[in-house]
Structures are given as C-alpha cells and as structure tokens.
Amino acid sequence: MFPFVAAAIRRLNEAGLPVIIVTNQSGVGRGYFPESLVHTVNELMTEQLSMGRAKIDAIYYCPHTSAEDCNCRKPKTGMLDRAAQEHALDLRRSFVVGDRYGDVELARNASARSILVRTGYGEGELAWHAAKWPVQPDFVAEDLAQAADWILRQHK
Ligand SMILES: [Zn+2]
Numbered sequence: 001m002f003p004f005v006a007a008a009i010r011r012l013n014e015a016g017l018p019v020i021i022v023t024n025q026s027g028v029g030r031g032y033f034p035e036s037l038v039h040t041v042n043e044l045m046t047e048q049l050s051m052g053r054a055k056i057d058a059i060y061y062c063p064h065t066s067a068e069d070c071n072c073r074k075p076k077t078g079m080l081d082r083a084a085q086e087h088a089l090d091l092r093r094s095f096v097v098g099d100r101y102g103d104v105e106l107a108r109n110a111s112a113r114s115i116l117v118r119t120g121y122g123e124g125e126l127a128w129h130a131a132k133w134p135v136q137p138d139f140v141a142e143d144l145a146q147a148a149d150w151i152l153r154q155h156k
Contacts, residue, residue: 001045002119006052008148015152018057018087022079024102028063035063057087075105080112095154097147101125104137113138113154115147
C-alpha cells in the first residue's frame with residue numbers, strides 16, 4: 001500500500017464521506033486463489049489502514065469471471081447499487097476512484113463522477129489507451145492524495 005493512502009482516506013473519513021472499496025477478483029472464479037485469500041488481504045488492508053487511523057466503511061468484491069455474466073463485475077454497477085442501498089448513498093453525488101478504464105465506465109454507468117489515478121495501471125492506461133476511450137474521466141489525479149483533494153473541493 002502506498003504510504004499516502006491512509007492519510008488520504010482519513011481526510012475523507014473526517015469530512016464524513018463513506019469510503020467503500022469495490023473490486024473485481026475473478027481469480028476466485030478462475031480458481032487461481034481461494035475466496036479466503038480475498039478476506040485475508042482485506043483484513044490486512046483494513047489493519048494497515050487502521051494503524052494510519054483510516055477507516056474503510058465497506059468492501060465489496062466480485063468473484064466471478066466475465067463469462068459468468070453476473071451483475072456485479074465492474075464496469076457493471078451491481079456492487080455500487082448494493083453499496084448505495086446498504087450505506088444510503090446517492091451515487092450521483094459519489095466518486096469512483098480507480099486506475100483502470102473499467103472504473104471510468106463504472107462511474108458513468110452509475111451516474112457517479114470518475115477520477116483516474118496515475119498510480120498502478122493508470123499511467124499506462126492514459127499513455128496507451130485514453131485517446132480512444134469513448135468516456136473520459138472527470139478528473140485525472142497523480143495519486144489518491146490528489147484524488148481526495150479534488151473530492152473534498154467538489155464536496156464543499
Ligand atoms: Zn460478479
């Protein structure tokens with residue numbers, strides 16, 4: 001985990017914004033790793049964040065492969081719809097932060113705003129693919145810290 005992640009999430013926590021993780025984990029459906037590993041990784045992540053006094057309100061993951069045609073695999077909105085119901089969120093006032101084009105599509109599909117971070121796959125996505133994307137991110141951030149800055153500015 002990048003060192004600035006906990007501080008960025010903590011600032012969102014302090015502003016009273018729910019922070020929720022939605023992740024595709026098709027490695028489960030493909031049999032690459034057991035579902036229990038997803039839980040172990042989530043626990044480690046939660047633990048590390050709590051050491052930085054940051055809190056994740058919920059984690060949703062899709063264990064399916066694209067062939068299973070579920071309604072939760074990003075960029076489908078199943079996980080966001082569930083998060084919206086369970087945490088009383090207005091998706092139109094929510095932000096999707098991610099490093100893949102699928103996250104930009106997800107935001108569009110859910111009528112949320114999208115932020116693409118340059119960390120992870122983001123830089124490569126921008127360099128090699130962004131020119132042909134039919135949907136562009138609402139904001140491109142260097143990292144999660146800058147994404148949090150932008151969210152907090154929009155939220156005011
Ligand atoms: Zn799924």
